[in-house]
Amino acid sequence: MGTGPIAVTLLDRYRAVRSLTEALVYGLSDADATVQSMEDTSPTKWHLAHVTWFWETFILRDNVPGYDPFNNQYAFLFNSYYEAEGPRHARPKRGLITRPSLEWVIRYRHFVDEHIEAAFESLPPEALVLFELGLNHEQQHQELLLTDIKHLFAQNPLKPELWPGDSDRYTSSETPMEWVRGREGVVQIGHDGQGFAFDCEGPRHDVVLTPHALASRPVTNAEWIEFIADGGYQKPEYWLSDGWAWVQQESIIAPLYWEEVRPGRWWSFQLNGMHPLDAHAPVTHISLYEADAYACWAGCRLPTEAEWESAAQDMAPDNPPNGGGLLSSDGMVRPYDAPYDTAALKQMFGSVWEWTGSAYRPYPGFRAAPGAVGEYNGKFMSGQFVLRGGSCATPRGHMRSTYRNFFYPHQRWQFTGLRLARDC
């Protein structure tokens, strides 16, 4: 009966994760929760229901005899991309689903919660692997939910605030950037199978690192403004060819959500509305193209994911001295400056996802799991780049040094940033 102490912990964690999700949407109206602001984002309501569908399908339907779904049409509405689970509502049309209402989706959540509670003790041991996956899956959607609602609110000329915030009263201070030498030669990276990890994080394997150094902290807003002032967005020599085409076609002149209120004076949209930029906080909402161009302009390069992971291996991601893991507290969701971080490599976790120069491809020996769950990661391994660390919107308990986040190089509505690297 593998449902001993670990299983109890699992159920406690289930309750915590589920309840944090609902806490995050506190204050959202039915309309806020329904609208989809672009193809890349999803409505809040969809996030709330989709993670619930995941629990319902892979835990209840597959393991609880006689389980009767809350609504048979929800599988069609709330499956994201699992081809093996049958047809589904087209992604760009998620925002047209005004019914069920937010209230009804919450009822769906509670219905599934009750059945999970009732069934938990009787779940077969093999279901617990999926249970753990379900927890991590929901945590991923907690972050997406926040970045998606931020994107929606930013489209509204009224610039509504999701939360009241402290941006204005806070005075940030500068932390000088230093170079921190990394390990060299053959090192090991990748997850070793102890504890939970997504399939793409393993197997653990050898890689060779050449002499290099990493910046002691991410690039800041103040530094980014220098890049802009130096014509960074106008000079093709800094840009990847695809990036230059993107800059020109989309008329990109600054990170997402930035607005130049007076010449040289920038504000940005945050979850608590428009505020002046925090000069010494990490720059965020930049694409890989922008990160790469900045690094080129600075005479540096992006770190590889192996360099990053090797440097982060011994850190404890859940106790960042400043910022991060905020989703379990009640502060503002945005990156902060670094002065209280006493590590040599500051803000590796919990500030911004850091773009690496590594394309998202399988590790040696990677095999996707069989069945629908096997679609989780492997099929996305083309055209995307790896990001490492974890942002101010990543839930506590969800970060680790082997974590491989990934996005397309033009995407920037996540809390993305960069840390410079250089050869030695």
Next chain:
Amino acid sequence: MGTGPIAVTLLDRYRAVRSLTEALVYGLSDADATVQSMEDTSPTKWHLAHVTWFWETFILRDNVPGYDPFNNQYAFLFNSYYEAEGPRHARPKRGLITRPSLEWVIRYRHFVDEHIEAAFESLPPEALVLFELGLNHEQQHQELLLTDIKHLFAQNPLKPELWPGDSDRYTSSETPMEWVRGREGVVQIGHDGQGFAFDCEGPRHDVVLTPHALASRPVTNAEWIEFIADGGYQKPEYWLSDGWAWVQQESIIAPLYWEEVRPGRWWSFQLNGMHPLDAHAPVTHISLYEADAYACWAGCRLPTEAEWESAAQDMAPDNPPNGGGLLSSDGMVRPYDAPYDTAALKQMFGSVWEWTGSAYRPYPGFRAAPGAVGEYNGKFMSGQFVLRGGSCATPRGHMRSTYRNFFYPHQRWQFTGLRLARDC
């Protein structure tokens, strides 16, 4: 002082129109009222606020000294297309405005209502012309509001019902189609300036009619099914060149909202959900391209707007024997069969807008009014076709024989239909 009995009537009509608008949205959630289902449609909330902005701007702002707008940003959000009134929120992004909420928009309506009531007696006579325009403008948006919400609900796989309906219990009966000869030679059409009309309805002028006849009733669903069964959508010889390109590119095989549940058995989506087609009701939700192709298949043609108006000149649009004007009652909004209509030309008003073969162009002597209101009609006079009559969603009191409705030839989310014509 022009504010005698007529003005009192105007205020009564104001109250009636405003209150019907709110009655129409009864039962809609904040989310329903927020989402935009395609570029051609607008959110319910936008309709509610836009018509209110029209009152606020052209009546209160321009005529009431010291009037302080409800919210200075609403002019940006809720101006539709009046270039002279300054910049405005991009049309395709109307669905991203989750705030203000539906509740708040209703407050905006009531705020303006109170100021209109207070200011009414003191309005200068010249404002009353705009007041009348405001009434008609809001009535137009009542119809759009219904067709737009219908379009949104139809996108939802759950096919929600806005209203409970009677479609299934009602048995329709066939009315044979007969040819009714029209007037010939020089006739007059166009509005003569007595009573309200939109600027594009005049001036009244002579036109020449050649010998012709009009069908005694619109084409029915049963007849349309024959067209489909005969391969109407597969044979280019019936179609305008642009229409054939549209059919192929959009994979059009039937009117909008039709679904073939079994071979040859069609249902359609209505404001009360999916129902079997009413065989003898007028076909609706067809484009001009489809109307023209059907007429060609039937060896006939579409009427010109002059033929239509000449035939309708003496009719009383507000008392259709069956169907129509329904927006002031509590029945279902859909076209019905014709048996109770005893006129020679049945269902000329209140069933479906009838596509004519006339392009929407100015009448001889037409001049747009100066100022923002001059943008009301004239600038849309290219690429569109005239529709005549009025549909089951047109408010009572809003139909007249000179009315010129207009849409692009591919558009079909309105209650559009056709009446055949032929040369004699």
Next chain:
Amino acid sequence: MGTGPIAVTLLDRYRAVRSLTEALVYGLSDADATVQSMEDTSPTKWHLAHVTWFWETFILRDNVPGYDPFNNQYAFLFNSYYEAEGPRHARPKRGLITRPSLEWVIRYRHFVDEHIEAAFESLPPEALVLFELGLNHEQQHQELLLTDIKHLFAQNPLKPELWPGDSDRYTSSETPMEWVRGREGVVQIGHDGQGFAFDCEGPRHDVVLTPHALASRPVTNAEWIEFIADGGYQKPEYWLSDGWAWVQQESIIAPLYWEEVRPGRWWSFQLNGMHPLDAHAPVTHISLYEADAYACWAGCRLPTEAEWESAAQDMAPDNPPNGGGLLSSDGMVRPYDAPYDTAALKQMFGSVWEWTGSAYRPYPGFRAAPGAVGEYNGKFMSGQFVLRGGSCATPRGHMRSTYRNFFYPHQRWQFTGLRLARDC
């Protein structure tokens, strides 16, 4: 046997038309003749072959027993839009057909010419109607061929010259614009069936004209420059709504082929290369949207096609005092100034096609002919506007007062211009 004197004339005209076509392409390379510069245009080679396919199909194949086509695949390659004639090569891909070569297409022409000569005496009388249509069809393509090659050459940064020209040595002089009052009341327009006309030009029918006047000459380049200088392209109040969207989306700031070499100093591309604008020549290469905006700016309107035709009824189009009909001579193909035109209404034929305010729709009683030839005109009767007159690129013998040319309102690669009208 209807092949008496008229038929002899027909054959002479056949020889003249066919030989003019080949004269027009003198000096074009195989590459010039092959490339398609945009979807609206066709390669020279395609024009040469398509008109020949028309002769081969509707005269030889249908009337000459045992006729063996030059190449069975040519029907697929060179059918333009006749659905009844079977599938055909996609229009946007006409420019990919590098084989057959120009030389081979000329051989195809001569092959068909020889068979037409041999068969002519034996053609049945009913074929002569199509023969006449074939002549007019080829004349239409002569004009398209010139406007299409002009468009192609204009895309080339080297701005090649098709012909040497006289633009620079010619000094144009101003002709004052006067108003010429038109006929009023019931007048007749449309072709009466005497001599050749396209099906859409009839039937002849009554229309009512309201009091109006036409400008004595088209709008000139010098006048257009005033419109530009007055911000005409920046002010939405002059524009149709669709036109304003077009101006903004396409960044339109001047007629097609214009280039501002120094502030306020404009050159334009012609068939003999880049030259300074001829100040007093009619403006050309403008869209309906631009024509309408100019008229609005000038406080006037466009003429209706009935007004235009009524005024032109008694003119002899083939003897314009200055310019026009040039395709049978050896001068430059461009509109000239008006001083030698002594008519009250100058340059009605042979300078520029004049946009009218009339949508291209069927006349009362119009019926398309049965069979493939019936696709000639009727199916294009949506979304387009009528142009009247004839341009400097219209062949002598191809202009008449009833001629209805038509294009979409955004198109402007033809020699299009405008003549103002106003109500009286």
Next chain:
Amino acid sequence: MGTGPIAVTLLDRYRAVRSLTEALVYGLSDADATVQSMEDTSPTKWHLAHVTWFWETFILRDNVPGYDPFNNQYAFLFNSYYEAEGPRHARPKRGLITRPSLEWVIRYRHFVDEHIEAAFESLPPEALVLFELGLNHEQQHQELLLTDIKHLFAQNPLKPELWPGDSDRYTSSETPMEWVRGREGVVQIGHDGQGFAFDCEGPRHDVVLTPHALASRPVTNAEWIEFIADGGYQKPEYWLSDGWAWVQQESIIAPLYWEEVRPGRWWSFQLNGMHPLDAHAPVTHISLYEADAYACWAGCRLPTEAEWESAAQDMAPDNPPNGGGLLSSDGMVRPYDAPYDTAALKQMFGSVWEWTGSAYRPYPGFRAAPGAVGEYNGKFMSGQFVLRGGSCATPRGHMRSTYRNFFYPHQRWQFTGLRLARDC
């Protein structure tokens, strides 16, 4: 003076490369050489002129005092993507340049050839590095020229033949596929700087290989037909997510240029026209998406570029026993079957470019060269995958084991194929 024996060899090679380029276009008409069949391809004429512009710019202009360009506008027309060299003609419009003619472009080539011959002895040593680059650059365009003209001819319904060929008389025979074990642990890959290589091929560096095996030969047409027959193109489980979207959107059902003439019987378009597939020749004209899906279907994976290079390190690419290097002989340009290749790993060079599973990213320590030439490779390092080996269209002398070719994962108009790999 560095122009001793090596320099003599360089000039001989210059003559050989330049003359092969012209031999390849023998038989093309001016029209064939002018048209661009899609955005990814370029016209033959453009290739001929662009490589010449490269010589003219980086050798003559930069090293020969007083050199006067053949035509000052050619730099605008024929620069490909070197931002540092100034503005240039838009890539998608290369096919609109009907002038200069093919004949004139050949004159341009000879003009530059004469100046190179005259200047060669006096070139400074540092120019010889660029000279070597110029040779390799022109060889790259020789291959592109062939694949581009193939693409153009394939669009023509007449399916013209560039060359007469031997496809039908040749009987291919099957070579069984075997697994060949690769090296393990730390190995070195990358160019060591001895002899010419593109900048992206270095620096030489250590990598770690895990236990694996490579297939003894590429996947064949016969094997690919099994994949099709098994529903490979219909089952999402084999496909990368981006690949599945591409398959559906583009309606992909087979490799490029394949046509199913009867059920299960496939022909393909080659440079000598349409022919039945050679069953045992390597499959070609497949995208990375297709290669990856096939590997997944076969229970295998793609090799990494390090695995491939490590296995190829000791091979002599210029003497493939069968096929390859054909561009210096007079045979057909297409991949052949493998029976005469006696190596354990057959057809590593000269048959098809083999897709690897490696994204095209910089090697550790890579730095782009300064100046325009630095744009050669580095800026393309996002979104593309590495291909290794060399195809039947790669010129003799241009293949080596360190060569990193790269294309986007959906592109397949090159001679692309795949070799399976698996973990051991």
